[in-house]
Amino acid sequence: MIKRMFFFLLTNLAVLVLLGIVLSVLQNVFGITLGNNAGLLLFAAIFGFGGAFISLLMSKWVAKRGTGAQVITQPRNETEAWLLNTVRRQAEAAGIAMPEVAIYDAPEINAFATGPSRNNSLVAVSTGLLRAMNRDEAEAVLAHEVSHIANGDMVTMTLIQGVLNTFVIFLARVVGRMIDAWISGNRDGGPSFAYYIIVIVLDIIFGLFASMIAMWFSRHREFRADAGGAKLAGRDKMIRALERLAQTYGHSTLPDQVRAFGISGGVAHGLKRLLMSHPPLAERIAALRNG
Numbered sequence: 001m002i003k004r005m006f007f008f009l010l011t012n013l014a015v016l017v018l019l020g021i022v023l024s025v026l027q028n029v030f031g032i033t034l035g036n037n038a039g040l041l042l043f044a045a046i047f048g049f050g051g052a053f054i055s056l057l058m059s060k061w062v063a064k065r066g067t068g069a070q071v072i073t074q075p076r077n078e079t080e081a082w083l084l085n086t087v088r089r090q091a092e093a094a095g096i097a098m099p100e101v102a103i104y105d106a107p108e109i110n111a112f113a114t115g116p117s118r119n120n121s122l123v124a125v126s127t128g129l130l131r132a133m134n135r136d137e138a139e140a141v142l143a144h145e146v147s148h149i150a151n152g153d154m155v156t157m158t159l160i161q162g163v164l165n166t167f168v169i170f171l172a173r174v175v176g177r178m179i180d181a182w183i184s185g186n187r188d189g190g191p192s193f194a195y196y197i198i199v200i201v202l203d204i205i206f207g208l209f210a211s212m213i214a215m216w217f218s219r220h221r222e223f224r225a226d227a228g229g230a231k232l233a234g235r236d237k238m239i240r241a242l243e244r245l246a247q248t249y250g251h252s253t254l255p256d257q258v259r260a261f262g263i264s265g266g267v268a269h270g271l272k273r274l275l276m277s278h279p280p281l282a283e284r285i286a287a288l289r290n291g
Helices: 002-030 037-057 059-067 078-094 127-132 135-150 153-184 193-233 235-248 270-275 281-290
Strands: 100-104 111-117 120-126
Touching: 037 059, 037 153, 059 100, 059 111, 059 120, 078 100, 078 135, 078 193, 100 127, 111 135, 111 153, 120 127, 120 135, 127 135, 135 153, 135 193, 135 235, 153 193, 193 235, 193 270, 193 281, 235 281
Parallel strands: 100 120
Antiparallel strands: 111 120
């Protein structure tokens, strides 16, 4: 879990640094000076939101490729027919279009939802979940994922990530210029070479704080999805499903791009908890019981 979290953060920070380098080049090409904050903010928004929305539009394709998920087009057995019928019934109750339903081969009990919109989505379950959970528990997990879609969580997470990326890129350059001017004593001329090093460091630092904010929202929406799952499948079923996860959950094999939309994200303590995409299962169970 810790290793996967490290690589997830490293990937996001690397993307921010790369976007920052490209933006620095384009600043010179288009003549955007560091004093022109409006122009800089516009470019930061284009890059910040552009990357986030490209990821959203590609989310289903990336998820299928990353997990090897096979979409059920024609049920081959009773289990696949049950999955399709259950998701169809829950989607109708939630007021969304029927998602694609897929199965991917993985040993852990897990499932995820992704897609660019409420009416263009994918729900996938692992073979490990189908082996380890009974129908009531699996139904609750499916309801949790359908609730993610109905709540518009994929789009909301994209918007939040776009805003965070924008301000990371923008603030790193504004603060970097101030630090560069203070170090070099050159307050009126162009940036020194040290400015570009400072900006890269600030991209990483601000990007880390941005990840904490994004993960805070991710944890918050898990409680909402649990509540939605309880409404669609029944509170007792949702509690039993989470209890089963608490007893058996192991190392996740989900790709980083969709790990935040899995049913469970693992366990972490202390400062690492600030970077968790999911709250501890015990807290989610308690919230359902007290809700």
